[in-house]
Amino acid sequence: MQLDIGNALDSVATPGVSTDALDRLDDAVADAHETIAAGMSNARFGYASLNLPETTSAAGIERAVDSIDADAVLTVGIGGSALGAKTITAALGEANHFLLDNVDPEATNRLLDALDFESTAINVVSKSGTTAETLANFLVVRDAYEAAGVDWTERTVVTTGESGPLAELAAEEELPKLAVPDGVPGRFSALSAVGLVAPAILGYDIEAVLDGGREARDSLTESIDDCPAYAYGALAVALERRGVHTNAFMPYAEALEPFAEWFAQLWAESLGKDGQGQTPARALGATDQHSQLQLYRAGRHDTMVTLVRPTARDDREIPAVDVEGLAYLGDATLGDLLDAEFEATEASLAAADKPSIRVELDRVDEHGIGDLLVSFEAACIMAGELMGVETFTQPAVEWGKNAARGLLGGEETAEAAAVRDKREYR
Ligand code: PA5
Numbered sequence: 001m002q003l004d005i006g007n008a009l010d011s012v013a014t015p016g017v018s019t020d021a022l023d024r025l026d027d028a029v030a031d032a033h034e035t036i037a038a039g040m041s042n043a044r045f046g047y048a049s050l051n052l053p054e055t056t057s058a059a060g061i062e063r064a065v066d067s068i069d070a071d072a073v074l075t076v077g078i079g080g081s082a083l084g085a086k087t088i089t090a091a092l093g094e095a096n097h098f099l100l101d102n103v104d105p106e107a108t109n110r111l112l113d114a115l116d117f118e119s120t121a122i123n124v125v126s127k128s129g130t131t132a133e134t135l136a137n138f139l140v141v142r143d144a145y146e147a148a149g150v151d152w153t154e155r156t157v158v159t160t161g162e163s164g165p166l167a168e169l170a171a172e173e174e175l176p177k178l179a180v181p182d183g184v185p186g187r188f189s190a191l192s193a194v195g196l197v198a199p200a201i202l203g204y205d206i207e208a209v210l211d212g213g214r215e216a217r218d219s220l221t222e223s224i225d226d227c228p229a230y231a232y233g234a235l236a237v238a239l240e241r242r243g244v245h246t247n248a249f250m251p252y253a254e255a256l257e258p259f260a261e262w263f264a265q266l267w268a269e270s271l272g273k274d275g276q277g278q279t280p281a282r283a284l285g286a287t288d289q290h291s292q293l294q295l296y297r298a299g300r301h302d303t304m305v306t307l308v309r310p311t312a313r314d315d316r317e318i319p320a321v322d323v324e325g326l327a328y329l330g331d332a333t334l335g336d337l338l339d340a341e342f343e344a345t346e347a348s349l350a351a352a353d354k355p356s357i358r359v360e361l362d363r364v365d366e367h368g369i370g371d372l373l374v375s376f377e378a379a380c381i382m383a384g385e386l387m388g389v390e391t392f393t394q395p396a397v398e399w400g401k402n403a404a405r406g407l408l409g410g411e412e413t414a415e416a417a418a419v420r421d422k423r424e425y426r
Helices: 019-041 047-055 058-065 083-091 105-114 132-147 165-172 193-201 206-218 228-241 254-271 293-298 334-351 366-387 395-407 414-424
Strands: 002-004 072-076 097-100 120-126 156-160 177-179 246-251 279-282 303-310 356-361
Touching: 002 228, 019 047, 019 228, 019 366, 047 206, 047 366, 058 177, 058 193, 058 206, 072 083, 072 132, 072 193, 083 097, 083 193, 083 254, 083 366, 097 105, 105 132, 120 132, 120 193, 132 165, 132 395, 156 165, 156 193, 165 177, 177 193, 193 206, 206 366, 228 303, 228 356, 228 366, 246 254, 254 279, 254 303, 254 366, 293 303, 293 334, 303 334, 334 356, 356 366, 395 414
Parallel strands: 072 097, 072 120, 120 156, 156 177, 246 279, 246 303, 303 356
Antiparallel strands: 002 356
16 A cells, blocks of 8 residues: 555645654654554454454365355344455455345345345354344344245354354354454454455455455554555544544545445544544545535535545546547546546645545555555554554444343343433433
8 A cells, every 4th residue: 555645744735734743743653653563462452453464364264165155145244244344345346245234124125035045155243243233134134045945054154252142053053153363353353254254255365365464564664654554544643633523535446435434434433532533434536526525625624535546457448439528538548537536636625725645556456455454454553542542442332232232122231221211301
């Protein structure tokens, strides 16, 4: 991953970061890098995520799914247990990876009505093994396969912790079961079985995804001058301190649209703490140039835009046509047009004094997505260190999960009691 921070500096943007401030930031980054590196070598909770490119066995995952013969995969999971897998397969252009994360019955009915059960594997993922949405969806999916006379046990892989209701269900049916590695929070687990089972079933080169992750991990050095991942995290924090409370993440590649969703989870759930944290906004270039860009350019001075693109991609020529005013298109490709749109957005933001950061990767392929995932995880961990927040916990998310379970008649929880109290005052 390469970074261009020129449009986030105070010569271009208001609020931007001065070169003096960058030097001070570099010292803080060096200290934080020491903490991160020590956390990685001791495999401490959260920091261990950055070791996944080394500790995940692609061969182990491939062995576990070897008996599954499928053309499509239905992933049942939510949040960190779903977005990594979706991000990876979408980056690789896969159309046959379906996701059941939400529990909207209408959407579920539509999806199950359209699914070819015979050729679709079920990939159930829950680190805790207790998440109500995932467990409910799994029971619904099993039932739908049974109703169609298709043996779901032959097509199901479970990734979960050592114990819990999902582990019990897997043991009961003797399903292949993979572990969520120790010390890795859900949203940092894309480069483990959590994110790699689906692409492995679909035949992608998951070792190449890990390779990309290794390259990102090996590029973590103590200075923002040589470490794009840390530079991104540090710049985002410096901008937030200057009032940049929104981070609009705008890839110029359809295949990276789910990456923006994954980024939004990572940034919000990891850094939204102690009254701090940028609000991530999801955008897609060039589509959202025709809508959201108006706000990012001419709205409040509280937004940075992260512009992401591959430097190489498959392309398509625009056919020439003999119409006045369209000649310029005839000499171009769709890729040329997309690049021109990218540069126009960047320049338009700079002209309005709005900060942006340019992120480039060589190609959106297995290696590229592995690199991006680990680079942004490292960026987020660096940001968390500089902000002094607990990057790897998510108490507000757990609050909602505990409340939902209690309200549905599971074990009584303080959170469910709080919701009932609130209902009484309505
Ligand atoms: O990042 C997180 O911790 C969350 O988004 C979880 O991944 C999500 O709540 C799902 O949890 P689980 O994997 O326990 O089902």
